[in-house]
Amino acid sequence: MNILFALLRKEFKQIIRNKAILRVIFILPAVQLLILPFAADYEIKNINVGIIDHDHSGYSQEIVQKVEYSNYFKLTGYSNSYSEALTWIEDKSVDLVIEIPYNFESNLVKENAADVLVSVNAVDGTKGSIGAAYIGNIIQEVNNEIRGEWTVFPRFNPQARIQITHSKWYNRTSDYQVFMVPGVLAMLLTIVGAFLASLNIVKEGEVGTIEQINVSPIRKHEFILGKLIPFWIFGLIILAIGLLISYVVHGIVPGNNIWVLFVFAAVYLLAVLGFGLLVSNFTETQQQAMIISFFFMLIFVLLSGLFTPVESMPRWAQILAAINPVTYLVDVMRMVLLKEAQLADILPHIYTISLEGVVLNTLAVVSYQDVRYVV
Amino acid sequence: MNGQNSIMTEGLTKRFGDFTAVDAISFQVIKGEIFGFLGANGAGKTTAIRMLCGLSIPTEGHATVAGFDVYKSAEQIKRNIGYMSQKFSLYDDLTVWENIQFYAAIYGLDKKAIKLAGDKLLDRLGLRNEINTMVSELPLGWKQKLAFSIAIIHQPEIVFMDEPTGGVDPLTRRQFWLMIYEASAVGITVFVTTHYMDEAEYCDRVAIMVDGKIEALDSPKNLKQQFHSDSMDDVFYQLARKAVRS
Incomplete structure (x- = not known):
């Protein structure tokens, strides 16, 4: 002792x-x-986005605006040419490119369907996939709003709309x-x-x-x-x-x-x-x-x-x-x-x-x- | 066992694989004598010392130190010996007094005994003013003298020293040997290894190890006679050049 x-x-x-x-x-x-x-910090913010808008329609503008006002994105490039947008990805000034094709709005109205292309720089895998997911959400949201406008008096909503809300436990904010x-x-x-x-x-x-x-x-x-x-x-x-x-x-x-x-x-x-x-x-x-x-x-x-x-x-x-x-x-x-x-x-x-x-x-x-x- | 002997070994051997570091050495060290243990680098001195201190278990043979068997009573041996190695053994980041206090305490000295023995030690070394000095700030010679004094602070029966004067200037070496004589005079057996042949002359008896074996063991005077030379240096050279290892 x-x-x-x-x-x-x-x-x-x-x-x-x-x-x-x-x-x-x-x-x-x-x-x-x-x-x-x-x-x-894992939270991905400030994802740089380039948008190629071939359509210049009201709906395409709606998407652009949503992206612009989101907390997660910074609209850094706006162009008419996909190849130009790809050079942005190459020189890393942009993480993600959204291409809205010609006749986006009219296709959506007439044929009830339209395509949007999202190209992601996947070198930083997390940033890329989370960015793509956010964009997916935004486009979905736009889509829902448009459909909401169309069916003005929905007795039965033709398409079930599931909205997810979440509440955070143990770490509220x-x-x-x-x-x-x-x-x-x-x-x-x-x-x-x-x-x-x-x-x-x-x-x-x-x-x-x-x-x-x-x-x-x-x-x-x-x-x-x-x-x-x-x-x-x-x-x-x-x-x-x-x-x-x-x-x-x-x-x-x-x-x-x-x-x-x-x-x-x-x-x-x-x-x-x-x-x-x-x-x-x-x-x-x-x-x-x-x-x-x-x-x-x-x-x-x-x-x-x-x-x-x-x-x-x-x-x-x-x-x-x-x-x-x-x-x-x-x-x-x-x-x-x-x-x-x-x-x-x-x-x-x-x-x-x-x-x-x-x-x-x-x-x-x-x-x-x-x-x-x-x- | 013979009450007059501090150390007794009989065919003491240590092998590491096929390498025989210490090869059946037998000798006695008489109580109170200064016993020199010489040998070239790699001759097996350190291994022999480690076995005698209870640090290393012998492969074969018998040995008793201070009356205790090295196989059975290593702990008893440790209580009854002092040890000072070629490596510096004090704590650089403790003061002179803290080193004294620590080593005295681990040998079971109580507070009063530590104070008493410590004061005596400081007076003898003239270190009273340096009591709160960090050991790292002391000159090497003082450190070695302090290390030796601490090694015998619990008044062991035997003190083992493995090349204690390495790197120390001639004047300090001489003072160091005076301390060894003092210790021997109060009955402490001194077992010392060295490279310096002038130091071998200071020993009562000397054993010279070559390739793990003891090739010669006698007083310096008799050894010189036996090898027809006038210095221990020459005796050592005649024996050591036969070595095959090192």
């Missing part, structure tokens, strides 16, 4: 004196929470920050838990002081606890700071179920600290540890459902995501912060993470022994 106390006192002093680590612990969360949620902030918090917690601890342990070997520790009566578990406990505490502090920032800057008000989040974070940190320990066992320099950590961080984040929903991943990726601890943290963050989940709601996640924690830490402790006695 005295040995553990001595180790902890030493670790805290070293961490507090290490400016780089302090920056990571306090400034990184602040900067990431201030910048990322605003920048990493569909605010993208509200979706991103919990994710960024999850990332931060993982960085501190998994990577700072492993860097710290590897450093001890790099500097050479580990030799001195190894010949001393310090036991393996005492050394490991001495390394992990400080980062466990710092992880929880970061979470608190992060929640404060997201309250002040993003207006995300933690409910009185917030303790649930800390309970989960406490368990989660144990699991990722085990992962960090595992990394440190197989690396000799801080550089190696950093590169390996970076590799895993990318995989963790991309497969966590932070940016893209896990449900739309291919089967094999879903399996990886189910193993990935970050997936559960991101989910719990959103459940607790946005849906006011209670402890009972996240219990299954706690069980999963506890299991992962046991597996990771067991692996880490076993391999730590092997590494230590190899020479």
Whole structure:
């Protein structure tokens, strides 16, 4: 117990004196929470549209106007020639071209049908497909209005018109920050838990002081606890700071179920600290540890459902995501912060993470022994 | 076991695959003596030390350190030895006092004992004014002296030193050896490896390792006689040039 106390006192002093680590612990969360949620925004706005109107009729004008007044589009080109419009797509001044053919209006009136061509620059797939979908909606709307005008006294509407309205739950204003902030918090917690601890342990070997520790009566578990406990505490502090920032800057008000989040974070940190320990066992320099950590961080984040929903991943990726601890943290963050989940709601996640924690830490402790006695 | 011996080894061997790093070495180190362990790079000195410190499990043979078996009682051995490696062993980002405090505490000294032993150490080294200085700001010679003093702060039965004077200037090396004599005078057995042959002359007895085996073991005086030369340098050269590895 005295040995553990001595180790902890030493670790805290070293961490507090290490400016780089302090920056990571306090400034990184602040900067990431201030910048990322605003920048990493999925909502597609400002889609540049070019329109080729061969018809110049009232109906074609209606489409042009709808596009112009929509929040999502910027009408940047208006022309008579399709080939000219294609050069806009090539030089990227336009994302999407709508071509309204000759006799659009008269075809619509006489033959009850008319075509509109939408050409999309699909280099940015998301922007292209979302843009095309919006345009589809707008044209549908115009179509409905026209039909509304024609059937002035509809006793039975000849065509069923289904109008979709939606109400948004848990994130009423569909605010993208509200979706991103919990994710960024999850990332931060993982960085501190998994990577700072492993860097710290590897450093001890790099500097050479580990030799001195190894010949001393310090036991393996005492050394490991001495390394992990400080980062466990710092992880929880970061979470608190992060929640404060997201309250002040993003207006995300933690409910009185917030303790649930800390309970989960406490368990989660144990699991990722085990992962960090595992990394440190197989690396000799801080550089190696950093590169390996970076590799895993990318995989963790991309497969966590932070940016893209896990449900739309291919089967094999879903399996990886189910193993990935970050997936559960991101989910719990959103459940607790946005849906006011209670402890009972996240219990299954706690069980999963506890299991992962046991597996990771067991692996880490076993391999730590092997590494230590190899020479 | 013989109560007069601090270290006893019998056919101690360490193999890594087909490579025999330490090949059946047998020797005794008498309590309180300064025992020099010489050898070219790669001769197996460090591996031997690691086995004696309980860091590495021997492949074959027997060894006791401070009366404890290296196979069964590694933890007991660790409690009763001090260790100072060629790598710098203090924490650069802790102060002089914090280093003393940390190492004394992990050897089980309580608060009062730490204060007592720490004060004595600081007075002896003349470091009282540097108590709050970061170790990184101390000159190398002072660091090494401090590291040695800390290595024996818990008054171990034996102190192991692996090339403790590497990179240190001659004057500091001499002061360092005075400290080693002082430690030896209070009954601490000193087990030291070195490359400097003038330092070998300071030892009570010297073992010279070549290719994992002990090729010679005696006092410097007897070794010089045996090899018909007037310096340890020459003795070492005669033995070491036979080496096939390194």
